[in-house]
Amino acid sequence: MIYLITALDAEARPLCEYYRLKRDTSLPYTLYRNEEIVLVVSGMGRTNALMAVSALLGWRIPEEKDILINIGICGAPSEYRIGEALLIHQILDGDRRYYPDILYSHSLRETSMRCVDVPQSVLSDYPVDMESSPIFQAASRFFKLHQMAFLKIVSDHCTPELVTKEGVIELLRSHVNSLDTLISRLSAVQKQPPLFSTDERNTIEVFKTHFTKSQGSAIDDALTYFRLRNKGEFPPLNPLIPNSKRERSQLLEELIATLTA
Amino acid sequence: MDHPQTQMIRRKFADSQVILIDHYKEVFNRPAQSFAAQSHSKKLILARKEGTFLHEGSQYSDGFDYQQFFYASSIMGCLYDCDYCYLQGLYPSANTVLFVNIEDAFEQLRPYLGKDTLVATSYDTDTLAIESLTHQTSMWLDFADQYENLYLEIRTKSANIKSLKSITLNPRVTLAWTLSPQEIINAYEHATPSLEKRLGAVVEAITLGWKVRLCIDPVIYTEKFAILYTELIEQVFRTIDPEAIEHLTLGSFRMSQSHLRSLKKLRRSDVAFYPYVVRDEMATYSEAIETHILETLLAKATQYLPKERIRTWQRQS
Numbered sequence: 322m323i324y325l326i327t328a329l330d331a332e333a334r335p336l337c338e339y340y341r342l343k344r345d346t347s348l349p350y351t352l353y354r355n356e357e358i359v360l361v362v363s364g365m366g367r368t369n370a371l372m373a374v375s376a377l378l379g380w381r382i383p384e385e386k387d388i389l390i391n392i393g394i395c396g397a398p399s400e401y402r403i404g405e406a407l408l409i410h411q412i413l414d415g416d417r418r419y420y421p422d423i424l425y426s427h428s429l430r431e432t433s434m435r436c437v438d439v440p441q442s443v444l445s446d447y448p449v450d451m452e453s454s455p456i457f458q459a460a461s462r463f464f465k466l467h468q469m470a471f472l473k474i475v476s477d478h479c480t481p482e483l484v485t486k487e488g489v490i491e492l493l494r495s496h497v498n499s500l501d502t503l504i505s506r507l508s509a510v511q512k513q514p515p516l517f518s519t520d521e522r523n524t525i526e527v528f529k530t531h532f533t534k535s536q537g538s539a540i541d542d543a544l545t546y547f548r549l550r551n552k553g554e555f556p557p558l559n560p561l562i563p564n565s566k567r568e569r570s571q572l573l574e575e576l577i578a579t580l581t582a
Numbered sequence: 583m584d585h586p587q588t589q590m591i592r593r594k595f596a597d598s599q600v601i602l603i604d605h606y607k608e609v610f611n612r613p614a615q616s617f618a619a620q621s622h623s624k625k626l627i628l629a630r631k632e633g634t635f636l637h638e639g640s641q642y643s644d645g646f647d648y649q650q651f652f653y654a655s656s657i658m659g660c661l662y663d664c665d666y667c668y669l670q671g672l673y674p675s676a677n678t679v680l681f682v683n684i685e686d687a688f689e690q691l692r693p694y695l696g697k698d699t700l701v702a703t704s705y706d707t708d709t710l711a712i713e714s715l716t717h718q719t720s721m722w723l724d725f726a727d728q729y730e731n732l733y734l735e736i737r738t739k740s741a742n743i744k745s746l747k748s749i750t751l752n753p754r755v756t757l758a759w760t761l762s763p764q765e766i767i768n769a770y771e772h773a774t775p776s777l778e779k780r781l782g783a784v785v786e787a788i789t790l791g792w793k794v795r796l797c798i799d800p801v802i803y804t805e806k807f808a809i810l811y812t813e814l815i816e817q818v819f820r821t822i823d824p825e826a827i828e829h830l831t832l833g834s835f836r837m838s839q840s841h842l843r844s845l846k847k848l849r850r851s852d853v854a855f856y857p858y859v860v861r862d863e864m865a866t867y868s869e870a871i872e873t874h875i876l877e878t879l880l881a882k883a884t885q886y887l888p889k890e891r892i893r894t895w896q897r898q899s
């Protein structure tokens with residue numbers, strides 16, 4: 322699943338059109354989704370972002386292959402072009418700093434970003450937004466750092482009063498391709514496919530119920546060893562389980578020896 | 583930022599993204615990093631070390647009976663990516679931290695140099711692998727030149743010994759190459775030079791007059807262990823004159839239980855999941871397998887070298 326977070330409805334609109342996202346009422350937040358993507362509109366500011374992301378991720382807990390992207394507009398110093406897409410490698414929030422891991426190649430401009438409490442009318446040293454830090458903090462409880470990205474589009478040079486809803490829609494619309502590319506790059510970062518199929522996992526779990534906890538971990542380890550060494554199908558795990566403790570231990574010993582030979 | 587080494591390295595990476603940080607731990611010690619994912623895109627963190635560079639040698643390694651044995655740690659992390667490496671269990675990150683203030687390591691070492699002291703400069707990393715970037719090995723060699731009691735061991739899998747060519751020979755410095763069968767390199771020692779390249783570097787270092795030690799350590803036990811490792815010893819001594827090396831070190835895989843636990847969590851390699859025997863917090867092969875490994879290798883190695891020049895690591899029972 323791809324989790325997209327925007328602060329504003331206007332930021333979400335072009336994405337909903339492009340990805341054909343449909344409104345979903347499962348949460349008390351503006352939520353859109355299709356088979357692969359879920360988008361939440363958090364509302365502006367720290368508290369809104371923190372609550373919306375926590376609610377979203379608590380509602381649908383991310384899996385290992387999932388990613389999260391915060392996309393939206395930001396104010397920036399004048400050396401950043403209006404309309405330029407920025408990929409954030411450092412979020413500065415007071416004396417705290419957060420670092421999403423960028424482990425893929427890309428052609429976007431990378432930069433640090435300051436997360437602030439109110440729209441800024443004074444030029445800062447870095448681009449500014451109001452949600453990146455709480456989104457990072459909430460999401461990093463669920464995602465590894467390389468599964469998150471912060472894509473910001475420069476909307477103004479710290480003149481927030483000049484930013485219009487139509488302008489925001491246009492800025493986001495002009496960068497759906499940047500988002501698309503980012504999604505595929507982020508998704509392609511090395512992921513470990515599960516070692517065992519669901520059926521295999523179930524068989525293992527049933528088999529383990531006949532043994533103690535530490536014997537169970539030894540079975541897991543030996544099967545993992547066997548699979549990682551690409552030895553193919555593992556031996557059947559449904560022999561007659563002896564009643565005596567001693568015989569069970571012997572059975573286990575033999576199985577581990579076979580798997581790790 | 584102003585340290586000459588920082589500037590030199592930044593010049594080499596003129597096109598790279600630079601992120602200013604306050605302390606290396608801000609990035610290196612972050613929670614929720616993925617060692618496995620980062621291994622494919624390692625970042626370099628330049629920092630100034632505040633504490634000591636020197637640590638006493640551990641029970642997992644051989645101190646060669648010097649009066650004092652330290653290892654110096656000016657780099658955290660390694661360019662190479664070996665599946666059996668305990669760094670994966672030690673560090674939360676696959677990135678590399680390079681401490682640029684190596685001169686402080688020399689200052690910290692100076693008071694000890696009244697006695698014979700061995701310093702392993704490449705103990706929990708491979709310094710030679712990034713020598714062209716850091717020049718730290720050259721700096722160690724220059725420093726060692728001035729102190730008669732200082733012995734260095736530079737352990738490596740690198741094939742790049744360019745930096746040694748311009749340095750005056752020092753008989754108190756040992757270059758130690760870790761060698762493995764090519765099949766083991768392919769399976770477990772990612773991003774490292776091939777056996778052939780390593781052997782080429784060994785030959786070159788010997789020709790230049792450096793003292794060389796060879797390490798077949800850690801030996802990874804697989805069903806083909808005996809064939810792979812006896813062939814390795816044959817290949818090594820077909821290429822290298824046994825008389826030209828100081829020692830051959832043999833040792834089977836071993837790791838602290840806590841590092842092994844972290845390695846398992848990464849689920850990267852079968853090495854972590856072998857049914858080791860854990861005693862006194864140390865995971866090793868069973869005594870029978872360990873003995874089998876050593877006997878097999880010793881039998882082969884003694885065809886080329888007298889036993890006195892073969893060092894072995896085995897758990898003290």
Ligand code: SF4
Binds near residue numbers: 664706
């Ligand atoms: S070369 Fe040594 S330090 Fe580097 S990854 Fe391999 S085992 Fe670890």
